[in-house]
Amino acid sequence: MEKIAINIIDVDGEKYAIDCVLDPALNLMEVVRDAGFPIGNCGGIALCASCHCYIEEERFFNLKSDLEEDMLDQLHDYNDNSRLICQIPLSEKLNGITITLKY
Numbered sequence: 001m002e003k004i005a006i007n008i009i010d011v012d013g014e015k016y017a018i019d020c021v022l023d024p025a026l027n028l029m030e031v032v033r034d035a036g037f038p039i040g041n042c043g044g045i046a047l048c049a050s051c052h053c054y055i056e057e058e059r060f061f062n063l064k065s066d067l068e069e070d071m072l073d074q075l076h077d078y079n080d081n082s083r084l085i086c087q088i089p090l091s092e093k094l095n096g097i098t099i100t101l102k103y
Ligand code: FES
Pocket: 029, 039, 040, 041, 042, 043, 044, 045, 046, 047, 048, 049, 050, 051, 052, 084, 085, 086, 087
């Protein structure tokens, strides 16, 4: 099965790179959580914001649902780069992405 690379910057600035199998049944939060990061408290239904990340790539900015926007609006550190990564399905488009965790 095809793999993709995900770059993660943890809350302390430490950088990690993980390779994950491209399983379209998974979302980005599940892959990062399964790599050992403490996110995903609500199980991926956009209700906890533990998976809040900054993503620099502009192509991900305007893909938020109303549900995701509503949750992000409640965060003090929400900005244009913010995403709830449980709302991002795994796809080849994510290959090489860099996310900054905000939990
Ligand atoms: S895992 Fe709870 S909002 Fe994403």
